[in-house]
Amino acid sequence: MKSRIFLVLLLLLNGSLIGISQEANNEKLLETFHSISSNEILGFVEELSSEKYEGRLSGSPEYMDASRWCASKFEEWGIAPANKGSYFQYFPNEYSDVLELGEVVYTNKGQATKLKFPEEYLPGSNSDSGTLEAGLVYVGHGITAPELGYDDYKNVDVKGKIIILETGTPYTKNDPELARWTPYAYHRYKFRNAVKHGAAGMIYASKIANPNTVHLDGFIYAHVEPKIVEQIFIDAGKNYSTVKKQLKQMETPSFTFPANQTVKITAKTKYHPDAKACNVVGMIEGSDPNLKDEVIIVGGHLDGQGQMGDVMFPSALDNASGVADILAAAKAFAQLEVKPKRSILFILIGGEECGLYGSKQYTDQPLFPVEKTRMMINLDMVGNGTGFFLTGGKTYTDLYRHFELANNKWIHRSLQTNEVTKNYGRPRSDASNFENAGIPTFGLWTRNSVFPVYYHDPRDKTDVLTPEIMEDAAKLLFLGISGIANDETL
């Protein structure tokens, strides 16, 4: 009888102890939540956008320096290396240094106009070095697809010429038909096809800094503002918008420009075919013996667009902002005395701008079994604006509700979501590699209708960021992931 009373007492006491410790945990969680500060996050972005990292071009020594700085933060906060004792997961990543801004000069009937950097042109990230002056040929999307009965090159001779090329494919609707066009959507395909047809160089009618291209010996190119292309059309007595409409209708309106219209491109680059880059991987082990084998991945790309001549692309919004938020959330998790039940892997991804190399490396050689990976959240461009968009919430409702709960209770920003839709086109974000690997994946970005977004442009500096939303994004990440990591009903 005595022993039974003792047992009841013990159970009661134990129960209230659990209650007390649960409350203490929640208090600690909120205290840590409130310690996430915009000031510190802005400091991370400023570090990553600073001159010493030269715009974090994946493959470059400066990118590797930035990756080591991030790893040093993980180490300082007690976040464990996640790759067999190392914070790094390496992969091959060829790249080119753009040593000079070079020049692009357009000549019409003897009148030369030098294009302005960065308003009218940007150097090609993977152009070969040299000077090329030649006549022009418009080749639309630059696609040769016999099985689709489509050839932009069928009526033109581009040998020794500078082609004018458009991005993308004429077919744009996201349905199974698009999958047939996808192999032709890659910049690398288009470049190789141009060289195969004998083109000497190119102006790309898409003015962004873009390392997601390929170095081909002797091939010189630059990115040019579409307005300049339009002027070249006008000078030839052609209508650019009519031609673009023809492209949409699957016609191939390629043509050769009059001989008195030429372009001269000068480029100076250094090609590094054998370079490598890395993902930075840090880990917080789960505290529950049964659930710690399950992993939640929090990721975002660390690389940027690099430097051209002495002009740096700080790549602050895209995507120092995402990395800074991940660092802030990681630091917060590291401060918790009682860690979440499931394990959390933080991955700062390399080679995104070069063609999603780092996320492919991870999903090809995952550090934790895919079937034990509960979810992934990818942060890309979370640095300015007023609200959040979190893709995938209508598909993964049991996971998403934790983000919704955190937002409704503590953050109070507009939060929108959607369903995961199958992408038949070219994958354009690290999230797609994780989703394709069978991992439920969310993509977080901030919605913005007020602040300027300088996409792949040297003006993507820290001064276009709003630190308050970065703080809220890190807080949303911290509370949402806490909720999921501790949810025993999943």
Ligand SMILES: [Zn+2]
């Ligand atoms: Zn990005």
